Ligand SMILES: NC(=O)C1=CN([C@@H]2O[C@H](COP(=O)(O)OP(=O)(O)OC[C@H]3O[C@@H](n4cnc5c(N)ncnc54)[C@H](OP(=O)(O)O)[C@@H]3O)[C@@H](O)[C@H]2O)C=CC1
């Protein structure tokens with residue numbers, strides 16, 4: 001039977017490259033591009049169908065940063081598909097990034113230079129804001145929207161006799177010190193991206209502990225540094241093009257500069273081919289590219305703590321309750337308003 005694969009944030013960058021690679025791997029796939037921007041999603045679908053004319057590529061509207069959109073999309077998925085084989089939780093944002101130039105030059109002449117290029121530790125901050133659900137936007141997009149989606153799809157993801165897989169596009173920028181269990185949304189810090197990615201690493205561990213027995217397996221990957229809209233938000237694309245020879249040079253010292261979306265999707269593609277029982281729930285799977293341009297995947301142990309992952313999970317359940325209650329109150333007010341208008345008209 002054909003596999004059902006859903007990819008969030010599939011209209012560009014690593015998500016789109018993954019879709020292309022998956023169709024090369026298995027042309028019988030039922031591939032669903034779950035995207036916020038439908039115009040870009042349509043363009044991505046057209047591009048995929050140009051090289052895979054008989055492929056089944058569906059589109060689904062999903063804004064992971066909106067609770068209402070996640071609930072509607074999940075309903076749609078349940079109506080369309082009888083099963084889910086892979087759910088790639090790839091959509092992500094890094095708004096208003098700022099590079100600390102002085103820290104960069106200090107790092108350049110320190111012993112920590114390779115780690116700095118691989119993780120951007122101490123180099124990057126972002127400015128976050130509240131979204132219309134009253135949640136921090138980065139937390140909501142990179143983590144909570146995906147969590148809610150999983151919760152809504154539990155009946156499909158945990159079917160007896162069937163294995164389903166979750167794959168998170170995390171980052172080597174995920175850092176314990178950027179995350180606080182007292183402030184899971186990162187309201188009070190300047191590294192919401194790092195915090196949200198660390199939270200996805202924790203959540204994946206907790207999901208494995210609770211859901212493996214029901215046939216649901218979760219993994220996290222880091223695609224390395226890839227030239228996409230996300231990185232063009234850090235430095236303009238012409239600048240990246242200008243320093244490309246330097247980037248190729250750096251690749252000799254660190255294999256984390258994967259640079260192209262195709263290379264960055266390596267670990268996502270590799271996981272598609274693995275048996276879930278053979279995977280380590282405490283490992284992050286890194287897409288790596290050698291100086292000679294060879295792609296490979298390498299597991300590296302994550303700095304995560306099981307106890308903290310349990311606390312995070314219970315906090316997410318709490319927040320889910322609050323968010324659902326707020327949404328139903330908001331919808332009730334909207335409905336009352338609609339009824340009032342229809343009566344006075
Ligand atoms: N590029 C890099 O170096 C690295 C990237 N990553 C991660 O890889 C993932 C993919 O990013 P990348 O390909 O680089 O960047 P892109 O900006 O190209 O892709 C991000 C995708 O996420 C989508 N997206 C953003 N917000 C939402 C939302 N609210 N709802 C639905 N979709 C949304 C975007 O859609 P839209 O067109 O609507 O904006 C886009 O399709 C992210 O999770 C990122 O954090 C991790 C490590 C390194």
Ligand SMILES: CC(C)CCC[C@@H](C)[C@H]1CC[C@H]2C3=C(CC[C@]12C)[C@@]1(C)CCC(=O)[C@@H](C)[C@@H]1CC3
Pocket residue numbers: 099104116117118119120123124170171172173222224225231234235243246247250
């Ligand atoms: C290489 C150039 C001469 C100078 C570039 C300096 C910085 C802008 C980059 C150095 C390390 C990079 C990096 C990321 C962004 C750009 C840098 C800070 C990421 C944080 C992008 C998103 C991720 O998730 C990480 C895996 C990247 C880690 C490295």
